[in-house]
Every structure is written in structure tokens, then in C-alpha cells.
Amino acid sequence: MALSTRQITGTNFAYQHLPFERFLDDMADLGREKLELWGIAPHFHIPRLTDADARSVRRLAAARGLQTHCLTPEQVMYPVNVASPVPWLRTESIRMFRRAAQLCAELGAELLLVTPGRGDESEPADAAWRRSVEAVGDIAAYADTLGVGCVLEPLQRVESNLVNDYRTLAAMTDEIGAANLGAVLDTVAMAVAGETVDDAFDALGDRIRHVHLIDGRPAGTWRGATGSCPWPSTWPPSTAGGTAGT
Numbered sequence: 001m002a003l004s005t006r007q008i009t010g011t012n013f014a015y016q017h018l019p020f021e022r023f024l025d026d027m028a029d030l031g032r033e034k035l036e037l038w039g040i041a042p043h044f045h046i047p048r049l050t051d052a053d054a055r056s057v058r059r060l061a062a063a064r065g066l067q068t069h070c071l072t073p074e075q076v077m078y079p080v081n082v083a084s085p086v087p088w089l090r091t092e093s094i095r096m097f098r099r100a101a102q103l104c105a106e107l108g109a110e111l112l113l114v115t116p117g118r119g120d121e122s123e124p125a126d127a128a129w130r131r132s133v134e135a136v137g138d139i140a141a142y143a144d145t146l147g148v149g150c151v152l153e154p155l156q157r158v159e160s161n162l163v164n165d166y167r168t169l170a171a172m173t174d175e176i177g178a179a180n181l182g183a184v185l186d187t188v189a190m191a192v193a194g195e196t197v198d199d200a201f202d203a204l205g206d207r208i209r210h211v212h213l214i215d216g217r218p219a220g221t222w223r224g225a226t227g228s229c230p231w232p233s234t235w236p237p238s239t240a241g242g243t244a245g246t
Helices: 020-029 051-062 087-107 125-145 166-176 187-192 197-207
Strands: 008-011 034-039 067-073 111-114 149-152 181-186 208-212 243-245
Touching: 008 020, 008 067, 020 051, 051 067, 051 087, 067 087, 087 111, 087 125, 111 125, 111 208, 125 149, 125 166, 149 166, 149 208, 166 181, 166 197, 181 187, 181 197, 187 197, 187 208, 197 208
Parallel strands: 008 034, 008 243, 034 067, 067 111, 111 149, 149 181, 181 208, 208 243
Antiparallel strands: none
């Protein structure tokens, strides 16, 4: 199965300190058609955006032949944690994702990317797991009412103490049981966990709906041709159906 150029999204991950319009212009020049929009200040800071702001971004993209496919709110560097034992932080985090789902609808985006959060290192893991399952389930259910799908991404151990590999990601998505909830294959998290692309598809199959292709050697965000990421001999695997974000 060949990977269509329509399945390869462009993202503003490397454009935080450049104007948003520069990002859009570059994506159009590169022949991209779809975008993964990183919800980061100053480009697309979820807490301050109105519906009109999102529609303006949609128009700016459409004028260049672009469409947002996935919205990825910043949720690692920002104080966002759906599994937090601190009630106000967890409540505000869930509210942020619900708002992000509304903005997805205004953008015309199909997917909202979520992560599992983390618990305190001093508490039983099952307590944080339960908070995460309930929060992601709540977000996915709300997004579904808006016609938006969600994808759950594993994180490195330094980022989360809940979901760090694809077996655990499969267990969480199974427990949540939301039809509109899929999975993200992120090659950095994959390589750090000592897994391969085949391992990810063995665990999740067609639940993988979005892919982050980064060769981080293995834990960073370095991109190049001589890294150490364990690529499969052919890409995508025969079971792949997701969109690759680059």
C-alpha cells in the first residue's frame, strides 16, 4: 500500500518563533494539503481562542489549499494534566480539551490528539490510571457529539508514568471503549520504549489513526537521515491506515 501525499500532514512544531502565516506559506510551497496544528502560543493558544479565531485560521489555511486534519493542544510543557490528583488542575485540563474539541469542529479538523497525563510518583498507579481513563473517556464522548474523533498518544517515561508503550496504550483504549478513540504511533516514544513499528501495529492494528514520524536518536526531536529509529523494511505496514504527521 503506497502512502498518499494526502496522508502526510505538515505541522507548526518547528514554527513557534515564526509568524503563523509563514508556516502556512511554507506548507503550501511544500505541496502539503493537510495540517497537524499544534495548539501553542502564540499560534493557537486554546484557552484564549474564540470560535471566530478558529474560523479565521480555517480561512487562512483554505486560501492556500490547506485543511487542518488534527489539532494537538500543547499538553506536556503547559500545566495540563487530565490524570492529576489536584482537582482544579484536572478539571481545568478536561475543560481545555473539551474546548479544543469545539475548536476542532470550527476548524473542520477530524482529529483531536490527547495524552494520558500522569499521576504523582508517590501514589498508587491505579488511582492515576482511573483518573486518566475517566478523563479521556469524557473528552472522547464529548468530541463525538461534535463529530470529532480523538487519538491517544503514548509518552516517554519522563513525560508520563501511565502509558509509555503500545501494549499499555492498547489496554487503556480497550478500557475506555470509545468508538471514536484511536491511537497515535509516535516513533520517538516507540524507540525509547524499545519497540518497533510492527510492535505498535501488533498491539493496536487499525486503531492507529495518526503517526508522528521523527527520528530522535531516539529521545529528541532531531530529524535527519542517519538516526537510529527502527524503521520497518516497508512503509507503511500492510495494516496501516492512519495519517502520518511530519
